[in-house]
Amino acid sequence: MGLYTSLISGLFFPLHERFKKHDSVTVREQMEVSQWWEDKRLKALRLSRLCRLLTHVEAHVPYYRELFTKIGFKARDVHSLSDLARLPLLDKTIIRHNVEALKSEHARHLARFNTGGSSGDPLIFYIGKERVSHDVAAKWRATRWWGVDIGDPEIVVWGSPIELGAQDGVRALRDRLLRTRLLPAFEMSAQKLDQFLDEIRSVRPKMLFGYPSALSHIARHAAAKGQRMDDLGIRVAFVTSERLYDEQRQQIGKIFGCPVANGYGGRDAGFIAHECPQGGMHITAEDIIVEIVDQQGASLPYGEAGEIVVTHLATRDFPFIRYRTGDIGVLDSKPCTCGRGLPLLREIQGRSTDFLVARNGTVMHGLALIYILRDLPQILAFKIIQESLDSTRVLTVSEEGLSPELVEKIKSGFKARLGQGVRIAVEEVTEIPAEKSGKFRYVVSRVAPG
Template sequence: MMLTGMRIALVGPQAPPAGGMANQTAQLAALLRAEGARVELLAVNTPLLPPWLARVRYLRAALRLPVFLWRLWRASRTVDLFHVMANSGWSWHLQGAPALWIASLCGKPVLLNYRGGEAAAFFARHRRLVDASLRRAGAIAVPSRFLQEIFEQCGHAAHIVPNVIDLHRFTPANGERDNQGPVILVARHLQALYDNASAVRAFAIVREAFPAARLVLAGDGPERAALESLANSLNVAEAVLFAGHVANHAMPALYQASTIVLNPSLADNMPISVLEALACGVPVVSTNVGGVPALLQHGVTGLLVSPGDAPAMAQAMLALLREPQQARRLAANGLAHAARFDWQHVGPQLAVLYRRILAAPRPSGYARLVAHWLFPLHEKLKRHDSVRLLRRMERSQWWSAGQLERWRLARLRRLLRHAGAHVPYYGALFQRLGFDPRQVHDLADLARLPLLRKRDISTAREAFKSDRAVGLRPFSTGGSSGEPLLFFLGRRRISHDIAAKWRATRWWGVDIGEREVVLWGSPIELHAQDRLRRLRDWLLRSTLLPAFAMSPGKVDGFIKRLLELRPRMLFGYPSALCRIASQAGAQGVPLDGLGVKVAFVTSERLYDEQRAQIASAFGCPVANGYGGRDAGFIAHECPHGGMHITAEDIIVEIVDAAGQPLPAGSLGEIVVTHLATRDYPFIRYATGDIGALGTAPCACGRGLPLLQKIEGRSTDFLTATDGTVMHGLALVYILRELPQVRSFKIVQESLLRTRVLLVCLPALDAPTRAVIVAGFQARLGAQVAVDIDEVDEIAAEASGKYRYVISKIT
């Protein structure tokens, strides 16, 4: 499980009293230590108080809290992570929440292991207060689907990590039980929540049919006197044994001596006593509350009854006593079911969560200042909502497929209703098609709409604006598709894309504020570097290097800057990073000791040989990203290799030549619907790229669907007469700024001749031709001949694919 040497602060209750959570905490500590972890057990119920003071309930809690907080703070200096066992009520406010806050303030990752069966009611009463603390957790683990659904309803992702049963100790009895009469065991504390009173009443009914029957109540608590009185009033006192607290090591013998285990609880999650009974081969009767129905299948692994219904409890127990064959069948099924809760099954699930929270960004003090204060302030000043969206996305990435699907469907409906009512283009389209957004019941209903092509936007650009648009700004695509596009984005869409990219960055253990070098070439970014933007980049520790002009001398300068800056992350075109890697390797300049944690690449197709070259040269993993200004931040690679779609914001379809959706695994055109584009909607937007959806989930555990393949377009490098090698987009950007250019193809025939094929509407005039020639010559060389041919159509290559920039120079 790779836990050797891991330092864990395990926060939870310790016996006495020997409750289910205390037993789980002690057992977990022993199991983790057996795996090689160094565990510091921090008891939330420290026994440092005098016995007389420890009996005063609220005073006891108030006096224990300062000691508990001090121990948490001291442990934070020596451990790698905190594992916090938590429950509802005052236990949460005085133990669980303080542990989360102390660990967070000390920069330590936290796994919150929540076990409260009353979670739904507790969250309803204290939602905001609980939410503020839950956001401190690196991950949330719960033992049942029941609790997972409660967290999902509150907007938090929780992972199921079942309770652990020691199957070496909890085993079926050897030989036959004694024949002195049936023994019914209730192993719950004597508290009102566990409704031992109903158990006593049910037992009284059972004893009428089986006079030799006995009831054992293994536990203690404030209800004991009332229960003794009830047993007396029902004339069963002599058959009811109040065993008091029973040490965990003595519990197997108690189960093995029992005929039936009864769980009469009024609220529950995944009761340990039920699991232990199953492991000991004892049939179980339980109330069907909380997470119990997810643990026990009625009639298969146990019998379930309504809470507080003593006659129903009695009838279920009598059925088992009168039909031994049914009791044996339930016991056998329960024994097989209990095998799922062995450490060999549960331990690896826990180890995955430990590794995940340890891999989360742990930036330096300055980087934390940037990520938590400076960049959020920057976003607030720009009226972006990216910080709140990031927090939500970091929870939603772990949602189940069902929850994610419901979320996307609700957002899709809102987008379509808004587009039909407030966007002229879609209002007319929906009316023409007879399309009613209110009749969208499934994501597949999107296929009733036609694909949106770039030419559709170009011919009706203003009609895509919502009459309720907020903060629209003009943008344009890079034009590497041959069809440059001018369009608009609102602040809402920009905020979502920033949050999605920010989240993907954090997947790799780096955050905004870490030292970054960006190898980019868009004139938009390069020309926009005014004094204010340079100050912003200096504060964020982001350095922009122009990837267009990459002559040997320029690349030498880039290598020198990298050696000076020692960035934690790189971002840029894969071809540009490969160019630097090649030249550094040829000169014998090592780059793998810079401390780069990850190289993010985008805008071009990433080839396997490029990935290997970049990873080897910089000594870091390579993370591929896919998207664009028009389509949005579509997908990004996680450390497990999955290309995760930003599914909270983007619906990806793979369609055939007729625009009809294809099943996962099939290759076709990538079509996206961006759910945050109500200001300027992109609905079923055809990217022109080829890809396939994934057919299996990623090993990282995220619920975000995958792109299995991306056969995107690639752009060649061009060579200037002085030997400068530049990215093909250097010339693309000259053409894409011209509104009459519909598509293009650039062919560098030789160092002294470049041919440009253009489809224009209207035709080019002489001044525009001169602008193109001057721009090309400024980059390629003044003596280069630039031939411009206007054509009606640009044909595809023999393979069927398009190449928009081709250099015939080796």
């Protein structure tokens, strides 16, 4: 580790987190010890934290206080992790209709967040400082598995307006100190991709971080140009927020000359699992309990595929207890060869997002249009279908119908991205249909990127 990285990781960032009243440094240090614990000791820690969480929500969270009374559940009666299955599942519809009731009466300084919407089912929710601290610690621990610490040069290819729209003076200064460079995934024209390659070569990052589709798109552009990118000393490319396909892993790894580490989670569910250098997809077990359930919500054993349901143990302020992710996964009973005691996810079938092409040929990440829809509380679900450069359809599901003003707002936002001459058809439907394969795709483009 270089002197600058040591100063940032050991001095500046801890002070920064203390100023924000975050405990991420202490949590990360604890996690780096507990990751080596045997299964029995980890289960004891998780059970203790689960009992504290359930005791708190029973007393201080109106939604759970009422629910526990209704079903005759008592936090004091929980004696094993399996007792968690006595509680009903939590989903986005329930959260939407109980946002205020899900806030702890002791919560202070809650931050409003959104899911990215790539699941076609956007959500507004809140998190507190404890949750933020634990999520930062989980990501930080995982990057250190790969020899990357806070303060090492980093390129982030991202599309969230939370990041892209918050580059004020203080944040820009912080990013410069942390040596983090943010590249917008929304626009990926050939000219922009050339600039991205130039910036990556200039920064010489130790880590790339972003959507697998975006990083593989940049990699394809480098290959097409004959631009060498494997001589920069990049240690790892962390990908998240979408399903990582084998061809993407191979292409990113080959072009950038580094291993690709998968990360699984979301703003709502937290950092559920990270991949270690030995290939194990380790669950953040100190914070998150993962269940695999069937269509009726019954728990499935190791090795069987089912929906991933998570309980985040650092969410007292706005609880996520038995939260349905909508993703399909398989738990692995075999330990990882790295020696960590953290349980493993063997298979994840996550979200998949296509690219879109504007009328002028600009290639952009599908989230560019998703973010126009995700913050509209009237819309419960959606699907974007780009039929051609001149025509895009937007299927929407709403409770009470969309007003003419809201339809025009959607059309205006889409035209600002795709081109003023593009026909935008907003169609209200009762449900979003699945693809013939049975999978759901929420951004579908029938236009091949140039």
